[in-house]
Amino acid sequence: MRSTMVTELRCEYLKNPMGLNVPHPRLSWKLLTDRRNVRQMAYRIQVSLGGENFAEEQLVWDSGRVESDESVHVEYGGAKLKSAARYMYRVRVWDDQGEESPWSDSAFWETGLLETDDWQAGWITPSADAIEPQTKEAFYLRKAFELNGKRVVHAAVFATSLGLYELELNGARVGDSLFTPGWTSYNHRLQVQAYDVTEQLLNSQEHVIGAVLADGWYKGRLGWQDRSGIYGDRRGLLLQLHVRYDDGTEQIIASDESWEAFADGPIRMSGIYEGETYDASREIPGWSTLGFDDSVWHPVETLEQSKDMLIGEQSERVKVTEIIKPVSLIHTPAGEIVLDMGQNMVGRMRFTVQAPAGAKLTLHHAEVLDKEGNFYTGNLRTAAQEVTYLCKGGGEESYQPSFTFQGFRYVRLAGFPEPIDLSHFTGEVIHTDMQPTGFFECSHPLINRLQQNIVWGQRGNFLDIPTDCPQRDERLGWTGDAQVFIRTAAFNYGIAPFFTKWLRDLAAEQLPNGGVPFVVPDILDEGSHSSAAWGDAAVICPWTLYQYYGDKRILEEQYDSMTGWVEYIRSQGDNELIWNTGFHFGDWLGLDAKENSYIGATPRDLICTAFFAYSTSLVSKTAAVLGREEDVEKYGDLHRRIVQAFADEFITPNGRLAAHTQTAHVLALMFDLVEGETRKRLADTLAEYVRSENMHLTTGFVGTPYLCHVLSENGYHDIAVQLVQQEEYPSWLYSVKQGATTIWEHWDGIKPDGSFWSDDMNSYNHYSYGAIGDWLYRAVAGLDIDEKIPGCKRLVLRPNPDSGLTYARAQYDSLYGKVFSGWSKREDGSVVYEFQLPPNMTAQVRLPAAAGKSVRVDERDPAEVLMTAPMQQEDGIVMLELGSGRYTVKVG
Missing domain, CATH: 1.50.10.10 (Glycosyltransferase)
Structure with missing residues (x-):
């Protein structure tokens, strides 16, 4: 691959973000090539509001050719953004050889509701006359609606809550995010999530959307001072579904007093510290589908709650990021049955069980065992970290909690039928879904x-x-x-x-x-x-x-x-x-x-x-x-x-x-x-x-x-x-x-x-x-940033083999691409260094105790290798100036 390619387009650090409320989003990209010392000399960005059609009449911004080596945080400079709109963009560049790259694959960002006036929805909660607002049980909210018969081309849900929420549409979970809307300074800032639900609306005109609400950080207990309701005393939902049709018209379905509510469902209690209690006999089959009998459901009422603090989502969402299986089953000296997950983790347990109706199963979570090998919960203080499941019976049933998380390596089981089968238990690791770098x-x-x-x-x-x-x-x-x-x-x-x-x-x-x-x-x-x-x-x-x-x-x-x-x-x-x-x-x-x-x-x-x-x-x-x-x-x-x-x-x-x-x-x-x-x-x-x-x-x-x-x-x-x-x-x-x-x-x-x-x-x-x-x-590995040229545009690579090791290596996926710095000692006393830099980046390499020794780059004299400057020596340090590419340097 000799030509330079543009890859990994990002908007505000994120891949194809939805619900963005940034007036001037910043775009970034990486370059891919197999040549050394490649630098970007110019770029061109096109942004379209007409799908992947970048025809001139669809463009809202064409930067033209811009002479610049910037490929990170390039600010959108087009027309004012519209609410609830998808903007496609693509990038091409010119490198230091004057070569023009092909257009990149297209990417997109989708705006949220940019102004408070864009909200037609109201804050809703179950009627206080029908359902006690302070109940620990989760609230279920639903709304049946009908589309207008046109062909749907795009549909997005914008949702947030006072408390935690999960959405369902036609009986299926909307997205895979957990603990939405996240924890912010709720009095000042409350995030709104956006979800693409186009596929779920294509095959029918009649649909049902629903939400489950729990206390979470908003209303539940926080801190060791036994304080609850710090931000408010009532849960609430705010939701707006935007459906766009092929003729350019739009239909909005919003949370209002036409929704219905129910609280006598399976989630009997859920708290961040307490855990969750789930009664499977109270499950509500089909509650978010058509044909469901909602005759015992109750009206909702609107809350006097401002929308001024609403903001677009600003970080990756919390998700299940890894699955862990137990490594062993322990029978403690105290006679308890304990799962060892082999790793202190944060998340939840998912299990499958077959037990009689009404059987009570309990899981307690802890980080360590005491010196006798017994289950230790003293350091949890008043956090119960307890999950209780009441079986419905009649066959195999599976469960994992929804609105709580635990920190644990060990799980104490009570009430589970024996013998315990480890294959029936799974640990789900949960955290913000950041990109490993x-x-x-x-x-x-x-x-x-x-x-x-x-x-x-x-x-x-x-x-x-x-x-x-x-x-x-x-x-x-x-x-x-x-x-x-x-x-x-x-x-x-x-x-x-x-x-x-x-x-x-x-x-x-x-x-x-x-x-x-x-x-x-x-x-x-x-x-x-x-x-x-x-x-x-x-x-x-x-x-x-x-x-x-x-x-x-x-x-x-x-x-x-x-x-x-x-x-x-x-x-x-x-x-x-x-x-x-x-x-x-x-x-x-x-x-x-x-x-x-x-x-x-x-x-x-x-x-x-x-x-x-x-x-x-x-x-x-x-x-x-x-x-x-x-x-x-x-x-x-x-x-x-x-x-x-x-x-x-x-x-x-x-x-x-x-x-x-x-x-x-x-x-x-x-x-x-x-x-x-x-x-x-x-x-x-x-x-x-x-x-x-x-x-x-x-x-x-x-x-x-x-x-x-x-x-x-x-x-x-x-x-x-x-x-x-x-x-x-x-x-x-x-x-x-x-x-x-x-x-x-x-x-x-x-x-x-x-x-x-x-x-x-x-x-x-x-x-x-x-x-x-x-x-x-x-x-040790020597991978460092040049403070004068931040953002990893330029690095200082200072590996130190005098670290009591025979080798060390570090890799970092920067905004420009992957950087590598490593070294290994050889039996002959020489040290071999390896470096890698992506296009559009430079680095100074500083090799300790190399002065006066043989230095070879890719088995050649450094002067014969394409570098950005000749090799220098200073105070016993050999310095190399490198551009992009892979290099092997042998000293000694």
Whole structure:
């Protein structure tokens, strides 16, 4: 394949998104070729409102030839978008050889209802006179309707709810999404989903559409403070079906008072923490089909509920992403029957059973067994994680819960007929259906398991929002956890839509004075906001998205939130440069904490001031990206003064840090708060602190994500390697050796003697310490981003074979295509490196300890290989400039 092809078209990161409410969507594409050093020189985009017909009269935008190498985030520049319309688009490019590509395959985006006035539907709920609004039972709503006899060419449903909903049309489920409409800051933002139902309406003129409503996050219990109904006390449905005919006319079927309701169905109770109770004898066969007898159903009524907070869907949906079968059946010492799924997962169990009518089957879910091998639920606190199924009898029946999820590896069974057949049970893994993008592997089996644990921890906790844990009575969007992990998360999965949605909620929840809640969406009490390192998510997360995806729009959208947070800090206390007031989590769960304390020994005012400096520096950089020159100077000057104040307050005249903890030294070094001899002294001291702990860390949530990076960047990569490969407590591999399949909240969640950390806060699926993944990808495999040219347009590949391994490799599927960086040691002492870059990307490769050694590229002299610049050497480092293509480099 010599010609350049355009592939993988995306709109707002998504493939063929529906219900998009973005006035100027951005389009991206990838290039495919087998030539090296291929760059795009120009592009042309056509957008049509006439199906796949790109005839001139159907075009709403033809960009013409645009001289540009941009293939990511190219903004639509055509006519104003219409509501509920499908826009087809295609792309062609010209490469650096002047060759014109063929047109790409066409793709589309479909708009949602762009204006509040586009809604003809009303919010409906069962009549309070007929059905108790506070019942725990699910509500069933239905509407029979008739089409007008014309040929249907397209049909789309737009739906949302107060609570959780699932839709049916003519007896079949609409889509495969779960937990819709998702969890947002409901008072400010409520997502609307769109579904293509054209095929389901083609063969008949008469149809029935229905919905099931449960409490979910909107009305159910949230948090450990036993609060329910935080957003409202009544469930409701808003739905509008748009049917377009071949003559261009449209018919709308909307939720209104003509619908009917029922509540005496099989879902007797459903809660996020509680689980679900299902009575199969109360199933309602055919309730969403024609001919159903609805004589006992009840009227609905409309709710006085605004539509002003409605927004288009902004992230991928939650779905079943993987199926897992149990690996064994355990009979515990306590005499209980337990399934072992072999993996700590988040989702639900599906099972098939044959039992008498009325038989009660119960499943309890837990993460671990205790040291005697018994089922352990202490760390769930008040979350029941219980699923109860009452059989209808008469043959084989199957079930899986609809409106709840559990965090578990083990499932305790009660009431099931014996012998238990493992083939009748299936674990369904559930999370936001993000695109997997990252891969890491090395010669150390335990590190490979650690990498898998990091990924599983992300999957389990990225269920519509970035949660802190998926099992106990919490499952909240803790800001601190999100910011420490976001860079690792961005390698593992395509998280831009996921975090864009969450950050908009953060901005919506932000206090008028700029303070940031501990959790987003915010469901805690009034004073739960604005801890250092937690509130800094407002700045760090948008900046990280910009680094990984080159997304200037997220910086523009979040800029007021970012500056608001920095100004909030600045206004605290009597010294605008030292933050020493308010409540802070400090170095949360640091191992140097005092007895019976969760907060590490690092002074909180030092942590606060360090993060103040860091966030201020990022705001200044953001202002530069956005061309806000006054703010560049304003926040640049503020940053310089904070750094000086930090030195005055926390650095002794002899250049020592007046806080003798690992985390204190990590932050000062990571955030560039010291330089010159003071920097070297602090790095030396940090290394000595680690050595004095017998090569162990003492850091908590604040220090751990940066610890190994700081060591590697300051001449102590060998110590970072020893820390990561340490197998004794406390270490990353300790939990792996203990059998962990996800990341633990505590370094000693299970102690060496088999006992547990305190029940009150002991999650076995808590991704924060998984931030070490970022070090593995960047400092070991060497796959790093050039901050000056973000979005992976240009990379810095810095593989490090001096990492105690025989090989390491990382692959990342960027917005431009797949990137690979790997190395392996040979018996003759040479090192072989492999690199791959997609078209339209460049990289600087930095090979350590290569100066003076033989360097061969594809078994040839580097000067003979087509590269973007000659090989150079500097301070013992060999540097290569590479364009797209695959390269093998041998050193030695």
